[in-house]
Amino acid sequence: MSEFWSLWVVLCVLGSLFACLGLIAWASRRASDDLVEDNSLQASLKSWGDVRAYDAPVPPEWLYLFYLGIFFAAVYFSLYPALGKFPGALLWTSERQYSQAVGQYQIRYAAKYSQYLTRTLPELAKDPVARKTGQRLFMTYCSNCHQTAGQDREHYPKLTDRDWLWGGNPDQIEATITNGRTGIMPAWGAVLGEQGVAETASYVISLAGYVPTDPGKIAAGKEKFALYCAFCHAADGRGDQRQGSPNLADKTWTHIASRDVLYNPRLEAGVRAAIANGFTNLMPSHWNMLDRAQIHLLAAYVYSLSN
Numbered sequence: 398m399s400e401f402w403s404l405w406v407v408l409c410v411l412g413s414l415f416a417c418l419g420l421i422a423w424a425s426r427r428a429s430d431d432l433v434e435d436n437s438l439q440a441s442l443k444s445w446g447d448v449r450a451y452d453a454p455v456p457p458e459w460l461y462l463f464y465l466g467i468f469f470a471a472v473y474f475s476l477y478p479a480l481g482k483f484p485g486a487l488l489w490t491s492e493r494q495y496s497q498a499v500g501q502y503q504i505r506y507a508a509k510y511s512q513y514l515t516r517t518l519p520e521l522a523k524d525p526v527a528r529k530t531g532q533r534l535f536m537t538y539c540s541n542c543h544q545t546a547g548q549d550r551e552h553y554p555k556l557t558d559r560d561w562l563w564g565g566n567p568d569q570i571e572a573t574i575t576n577g578r579t580g581i582m583p584a585w586g587a588v589l590g591e592q593g594v595a596e597t598a599s600y601v602i603s604l605a606g607y608v609p610t611d612p613g614k615i616a617a618g619k620e621k622f623a624l625y626c627a628f629c630h631a632a633d634g635r636g637d638q639r640q641g642s643p644n645l646a647d648k649t650w651t652h653i654a655s656r657d658v659l660y661n662p663r664l665e666a667g668v669r670a671a672i673a674n675g676f677t678n679l680m681p682s683h684w685n686m687l688d689r690a691q692i693h694l695l696a697a698y699v700y701s702l703s704n
């Protein structure tokens with residue numbers, strides 16, 4: 398907040414506080430003045446037919462309540478950050494309150510969680526309490542991206558099958574969650590041209606076990622695949638988990654909308670777009686958000702989804 402806006406806020410807050418004070422003082426005095434100078438205009442203003450309005454001073458209890466409210470506001474403004482940049486005498490911030498709450502929570506649950514650290518993922522995956530805890534953590538930290546239980550969703554790998562980008566053994570899953578992963582598939586449109594993209598797409602589709610629209614392109618696509626793609630996706634197209642490159646020789650896709658087991662033109666369009674445009678796909682790291690035991694439980698839950 399700049400000096401100007403800070404001063405502006407202070408003026409507005411204090412100004413309205415004093416305005417309230419003035420208004421109440423004025424209203425309580427006016428009432429008693431009116432009783433004295435009861436001229437005819439005022440008398441007529443105060444009666445409508447049979448209805449008569451009598452001015453009486455504000456009842457003292459009400460007045461005290463108003464003054465008490467203003468006093469409370471003044472105390473509050475001096476303790477908490479309400480006046481521009483002034484931090485308040487208690488130096489309260491929402492951030493500090495949050496981290497204190499998290500700290501207390503961690504102290505309370507550290508012992509509960511850490512008992513799981515000594516057990517392996519396959520053991521924990523079979524323990525109903527550990528699995529349930531892992532599932533709750535998953536709902537909190539992962540379901541934004543991976544749905545409620547790691548189901549299929551375009552651009553996010555399915556976690557309920559055994560087709561892994563980065564590997565599905567316990568250490569690999571734990572490393573994925575701890576450090577995050579970045580899958581990079583370069584864009585090939587400019588290198589291969591439209592023709593080259595169509596050819597490699599035909600070959601990739603045939604690898605996956607479909608018959609593409611133009612089978613004549615497969616042979617040329619195979620040559621280009623060996624030249625440009627095998628480096629990451631392996632010569633047989635089965636991928637390489639060290640780089641997170643997917644197995645293309647199956648019907649499981651991450652980025653292609655078609656979930657059909659039978660060939661359809663949407664699938665071919667999706668594969669062409671994938672090759673032409675490439676991807677940078679980020680799985681965030683969690684080491685700074687979760688402790689080791691929580692990550693261990695999450696990994697056990699993910700492991701249980703496919704084992």
Ligand code: HEC
Nearest residue numbers: 538539542554561562563564573579580641678679680695
């Ligand atoms: C912001 C979205 C996002 C969040 C949040 C997220 N993930 Fe991911 N996750 C991804 C993406 C995207 C990938 C794929 C990365 C790639 O393409 O290489 C991925 C990949 C993975 C993989 C590797 C799958 C494979 O086939 O190797 C695992 C395991 C995983 N996530 C588990 C989790 C868990 C557990 C959490 C919660 C702690 C989580 N993710 C939170 C987006 C997310």
Ligand code: HEC
Nearest residue numbers: 580581582585597625626629641642650651652653671678
């Ligand atoms: C530098 C390594 C690299 C090269 C070279 C590469 N790819 Fe990829 N490719 C990847 C990675 C990594 C992914 C997964 C991206 C992600 O993490 O989401 C991928 C994804 C794909 C996909 C989408 C798969 C899916 O499941 O949705 C297709 C199709 C594909 N590549 C085809 C090709 C073809 C064809 C070539 C050659 C023209 C090629 N790739 C070259 C690394 C590479």
